[in-house]
Amino acid sequence: AQSVSQHNHHVILSEAASLELGCNYSYGGTVNLFWYVQYPGQHLQLLLKYFSGDPLVKGIKGFEAEFIKSKFSFNLRKPSVQWSDTAEYFCAVMGTGGFKTIFGAGTRLFVKA
Amino acid sequence: KAGVTQTPRYLIKTRGQQVTLSCSPISGHRSVSWYQQTPGQGLQFLFEYFSETQRNKGNFPGRFSGRQFSNSRSEMNVSTLELGDSALYLCASSRDTEGYGYTFGSGTRLTVV
Numbered sequence: 001a002q003s004v005s006q007h008n009h010h011v012i013l014s015e016a017a018s019l020e021l022g023c024n025y026s027y028g029g030t031v032n033l034f035w036y037v038q039y040p041g042q043h044l045q046l047l048l049k050y051f052s053g054d055p056l057v058k059g060i061k062g063f064e065a066e067f068i069k070s071k072f073s074f075n076l077r078k079p080s081v082q083w084s085d086t087a088e089y090f091c092a093v094m095g096t097g098g099f100k101t102i103f104g105a106g107t108r109l110f111v112k113a
Numbered sequence: 114k115a116g117v118t119q120t121p122r123y124l125i126k127t128r129g130q131q132v133t134l135s136c137s138p139i140s141g142h143r144s145v146s147w148y149q150q151t152p153g154q155g156l157q158f159l160f161e162y163f164s165e166t167q168r169n170k171g172n173f174p175g176r177f178s179g180r181q182f183s184n185s186r187s188e189m190n191v192s193t194l195e196l197g198d199s200a201l202y203l204c205a206s207s208r209d210t211e212g213y214g215y216t217f218g219s220g221t222r223l224t225v226v
Contacts (some may be wrong), residue, residue, distance in 0.1 A: 046214040101158070
């Protein structure tokens with residue numbers, strides 16, 4: 001069965017600090033991987049996705065993520081966070097072949113101005 | 114283009130009643146998925162429809178059901194409501210079933226009293 005684990009439930013950073021949010025998944029086949037973000041009062045939106053090819057993917061607002069197949073990981077990174085990055089971040093995995101998309105429990109990020 | 118539209122936005126129902134939630138996907142999107150979001154459980158997968166066929170189903174009781182129409186609009190129904198069904202129900206649409214990622218609606222907030 002698919003599962004997704006996000007390592008931190010709450011993260012507090014100061015502006016300009018670097019960010020790395022951990023995500024590990026469990027699935028026996030090939031996968032599509034996603035990060036979604038939910039800003040306060042807004043709906044979930046896609047931040048970036050890995051489908052195939054280059055394991056380092058870049059998304060909106062300066063975010064990037066690296067797929068490490070051997071570690072079953074898809075960590076989200078940003079070199080310098082801003083106050084406006086305060087949000088909840090969800091990692092998601094979908095097994096290829098039309099399987100369902102499973103979400104992690106989410107990580108709440110608070111960036112201090 | 115219009116986003117994913119969910120109606121109603123808010124709903125208050127009494128235990129034992131049934132409820133129907135509606136979702137209109139982005140034009141051209143043929144895949145519609147439903148999730149239940151609660152503070153303690155995160156996003157739990159309910160079901161996915163593609164071209165009027167249920168492709169995947171989550172681990173919810175049979176009280177939860179859904180369907181998709183020929184125009185890709187989808188409805189989900191919950192019968193015999195329980196207090197624990199109180200949650201934000203999210204609809205997400207995708208162009209296809211592989212790797213495109215979701216566009217989410219704002220959700221329907223269901224409160225069961």
